[in-house]
Amino acid sequence: MVTMIFEETPLKGAFTIRQERKEDVRGFFARTFCEREFAEHGLKTRFVQCNTSLAKREGTLRGMHYQVAPMEEAKLIRCTRGEICDVIIDLRRGSRTYAQHFGAFLGEDDGMMLYVPEGFAHGFQTMRDDTEVFYQMTEFYAPELQRGVRWDDPAFGIRWPECKERTIIERDRSYPLFEAEQTRQES
Numbered sequence: 001m002v003t004m005i006f007e008e009t010p011l012k013g014a015f016t017i018r019q020e021r022k023e024d025v026r027g028f029f030a031r032t033f034c035e036r037e038f039a040e041h042g043l044k045t046r047f048v049q050c051n052t053s054l055a056k057r058e059g060t061l062r063g064m065h066y067q068v069a070p071m072e073e074a075k076l077i078r079c080t081r082g083e084i085c086d087v088i089i090d091l092r093r094g095s096r097t098y099a100q101h102f103g104a105f106l107g108e109d110d111g112m113m114l115y116v117p118e119g120f121a122h123g124f125q126t127m128r129d130d131t132e133v134f135y136q137m138t139e140f141y142a143p144e145l146q147r148g149v150r151w152d153d154p155a156f157g158i159r160w161p162e163c164k165e166r167t168i169i170e171r172d173r174s175y176p177l178f179e180a181e182q183t184r185q186e187s
Contacts, residue, residue, distance in 0.1 A: 005019075009102045010102060013117035014117055015043065016104055016113070017115060047076065050134065055131045057167055059125065059167055060126045060166075061167065061172065062124055062172065063122060063172060064123040064148055065121060066120060066122065067139065067145045070145075071145045072118040074116060074117050074118050074137070076116075076136040077113060077114045080108060081130065081131060082128040083126070083127040084126055085125045086114050086124045088102055089158075095119075121148065123151055125160050125163070150173075151172060153178050155179065
């Protein structure tokens with residue numbers, strides 16, 4: 001039987017999920033989602049939207065994005081072509097890992113996925129040209145509830161991989177620093 005291998009990260013509720021591949025002369029077969037297996041680990045099982053992104057250049061950075069209530073979303077991230085350095089930040093007030101981050105490399109060759117719980121910011125940097133990422137979300141996109149924190153905010157201490165040239169859009173580059181963002185949301 002083909003299953004998935006779940007490993008909780010240091011951030012409670014966030015998991016890396018490895019595909020158990022069944023290989024033969026044709027290639028391999030692997031499971032990428034099973035409602036029963038996800039539920040056994042306490043993860044959301046209802047995905048309402050799927051998206052794909054393609055980054056043409058190595059060093060493309062997307063993030064750090066999240067949605068606020070009532071449309072907080074959990075995400076399941078998988079790199080279907082190329083490779084990414086995927087990073088999440090725990091923004092759940094009261095969490096013992098509040099403002100801490102976790103990163104993992106996801107690539108087409110390893111089939112690893114990252115489950116991102118509600119209340120986390122998410123972003124990634126591509127490690128190769130022509131990298132494609134597949135996302136499954138538990139809530140619909142609500143532009144008015146979209147937020148972000150700076151990818152390079154010293155409050156989080158994320159050490160992104162070195163790259164020749166980083167491509168990042170102005171919106172992601174200009175998110176407020178974390179303390180300022182927290183103050184604005186509390187007002």
